Amino acid sequence: MAHTNGTRTAQVITVGVACFAYASPSYAYLDPGTGSIILQSALAGIAVAMGLLRLYWYRFKAFISTLAEDSRDEAGEAEQAQDSHAHNDL
Amino acid sequence: MPMAVDDFNFVRSSGLIDQLVTKGDLVAETVVAKKVLGEQGDDASIVLEHPRLPFISYPYEWSFPALKEAALLHLDVQQAALKKNVTLTDATAYNVQFIGARPIFIDSLSFCQYTDGEYWVGHRQFCEQFINPLLLRSSAGIAHNAWYRGALEGITAEDLSKVLPWRSRLSWNILTNVYLQARLQKSSFVSGHAIEKAKAKRLPRIGFEQILHGLRRWISKLEPKADDKSVWQDYAQDNSYAEEEASNKKKFVAEFVNSVQPALLLDVGCNTGDYSALALANGAKLAIGFDFDHGALDYAYRRAVRESLNFLPLHLDAANPSPSQGWLQSERRGLQERAHGDAVLALALIHHLAIAKNIPLDQLIEWLVGMARHGVIEFVPKSDPMVQRLLQMRDDLFDDYDASNFENVLSAHTRIVKSAQISTSGRTLYWFDRS
Numbered sequence: 001m002a003h004t005n006g007t008r009t010a011q012v013i014t015v016g017v018a019c020f021a022y023a024s025p026s027y028a029y030l031d032p033g034t035g036s037i038i039l040q041s042a043l044a045g046i047a048v049a050m051g052l053l054r055l056y057w058y059r060f061k062a063f064i065s066t067l068a069e070d071s072r073d074e075a076g077e078a079e080q081a082q083d084s085h086a087h088n089d090l
Numbered sequence: 091m092p093m094a095v096d097d098f099n100f101v102r103s104s105g106l107i108d109q110l111v112t113k114g115d116l117v118a119e120t121v122v123a124k125k126v127l128g129e130q131g132d133d134a135s136i137v138l139e140h141p142r143l144p145f146i147s148y149p150y151e152w153s154f155p156a157l158k159e160a161a162l163l164h165l166d167v168q169q170a171a172l173k174k175n176v177t178l179t180d181a182t183a184y185n186v187q188f189i190g191a192r193p194i195f196i197d198s199l200s201f202c203q204y205t206d207g208e209y210w211v212g213h214r215q216f217c218e219q220f221i222n223p224l225l226l227r228s229s230a231g232i233a234h235n236a237w238y239r240g241a242l243e244g245i246t247a248e249d250l251s252k253v254l255p256w257r258s259r260l261s262w263n264i265l266t267n268v269y270l271q272a273r274l275q276k277s278s279f280v281s282g283h284a285i286e287k288a289k290a291k292r293l294p295r296i297g298f299e300q301i302l303h304g305l306r307r308w309i310s311k312l313e314p315k316a317d318d319k320s321v322w323q324d325y326a327q328d329n330s331y332a333e334e335e336a337s338n339k340k341k342f343v344a345e346f347v348n349s350v351q352p353a354l355l356l357d358v359g360c361n362t363g364d365y366s367a368l369a370l371a372n373g374a375k376l377a378i379g380f381d382f383d384h385g386a387l388d389y390a391y392r393r394a395v396r397e398s399l400n401f402l403p404l405h406l407d408a409a410n411p412s413p414s415q416g417w418l419q420s421e422r423r424g425l426q427e428r429a430h431g432d433a434v435l436a437l438a439l440i441h442h443l444a445i446a447k448n449i450p451l452d453q454l455i456e457w458l459v460g461m462a463r464h465g466v467i468e469f470v471p472k473s474d475p476m477v478q479r480l481l482q483m484r485d486d487l488f489d490d491y492d493a494s495n496f497e498n499v500l501s502a503h504t505r506i507v508k509s510a511q512i513s514t515s516g517r518t519l520y521w522f523d524r525s
Contacts, residue, residue, distance in 0.1 A: 029179040029211075030179060030180045030215060032209060032210075032212075033213075034275060034277070034288075035247065035272065035273075035274040035276075036209075036210075036217070036271060036274075037285070037288050038284060038285065039271050040213060041209075041288035042270075042288075043266060044292075044294065047297035047301050047304075048300070050300050051296035051303075054300065
């Protein structure tokens with residue numbers, strides 16, 4: 001049966017691009033609802049504050065992990081230096 | 091028109107489409123010559139071709155975890171889009187389909203250029219078509235399917251706010267997205283001035299991203315209400331079969347599937363998906379299961395994800411399948427039009443319809459054999475304990491419900507390839523072929 005052939009492709013045609021005649025794509029296509037828009041405007045400040053907090057938290061974590069890596073690298077270098085000293089001693 | 095083509099070109103040049111298609115989150119597309127559409131193509135600026143999906147299903151047929159996965163996919167797509175300065179023109183659940191248990195976004199024309207500061211236009215639709223149906227089950231213990239089927243655009247915040255338990259207000263997400271949104275939607279509550287003021291304000295990008303992030307975290311933790319445990323969820327494990335009987339049944343089904351090698355198998359009364367899994371292991375390419383029990387469907391879907399099965403269990407009341415509905419009754423096709431496979435399994439099913447739902451046996455058999463050319467139907471006689479249980483509280487009005495009548499009707503429509511009694515109570519499997 002044609003429609004059950006999982007490997008067969010290319011039959012569903014989307015016409016559409018020319019059919020969607022909207023002047024302002026976002027607002028004309030769908031009514032966002034006054035409830036949703038007022039809610040988003042009311043909560044925008046909180047969302048931005050939380051978004052910024054999250055952003056800086058990630059940056060802080062990234063900074064800490066960079067520090068940790070640096071200290072590991074330094075420790076590694078120190079170890080290597082010690083090894084080379086040891087080699088020199090030999 | 092030009093605006094749409096501009097968006098089309100902008101979105102394609104952003105790399106978003108390739109990224110989502112490669113990840114498997116968006117249906118693939120190829121631009122083809124307009125002439126493939128004949129005269130219809132004359133007015134089109136661009137014609138796209140997509141791979142054909144193996145089966146179309148609707149949110150009112152999905153299980154709770156399937157609807158949840160579809161919601162998370164929508165948010166993932168919107169989040170990925172924002173990173174490329176693209177947004178979605180809507181948030182309809184009908185833009186998500188499933189390939190096996192994996193959701194896939196299908197409307198590659200609903201992307202458009204994002205302008206910093208614009209509101210999330212699809213927020214209300216996302217609430218009505220994803221969040222609210224999920225909350226109905228997770229907070230009130232009511233499955234979304236029947237309500238959603240009767241309200242194709244989903245469940246409004248106002249309606250939902252009337253049925254959720256009072257304590258749900260303690261959740262910040264429910265308080266804002268359901269109760270507050272419902273209140274603000276009422277024109278009597280909000281002045282025209284407030285609307286103008288809100289429209290003049292903007293939602294900065296970081297706020298938009300945070301809303302999506304917060305919703306994703308919240309939705310990923312939603313689960314059906316704890317006391318919402320079904321009887322049938324444990325049926326596959328706790329049923330009255332002896333192990334030997336189950337083993338006979340499995341051998342019979344495995345032999346059937348091995349012989350037919352169906353590209354699409356319909357498993358009517360799939361329960362937790364044991365026989366769909368068996369069929370997939372024996373050569374079926376894709377299995378679509380149907381059951382009316384929400385607990386069993388939840389389990390079956392999670393199992394399909396866990397075991398990477400190409401299997402999608404869907405909700406079906408066989409006595410009242412999804413109708414053709416929506417605009418001109420052709421927007422969403424009825425199940426009868428969609429449920430055609432290469433093979434059908436109807437195991438431990440017909441007594442529930444013939445006895446519990448009073449469906450005449452001959453019509454029931456015609457319906458099942460109409461789904462596919464090949465199939466296995468299990469006849470469960472009156473002597474079986476499960477049928478006895480169904481007859482416990484009612485009169486036995488089913489004089490024609492016996493094996494010989496079943497065989498006569500099945501033979502009138504198909505050739506019976508093989509049959510085998512699999513239990514001491516007289517349960518019998520019939521392998522039919524009507525090709």
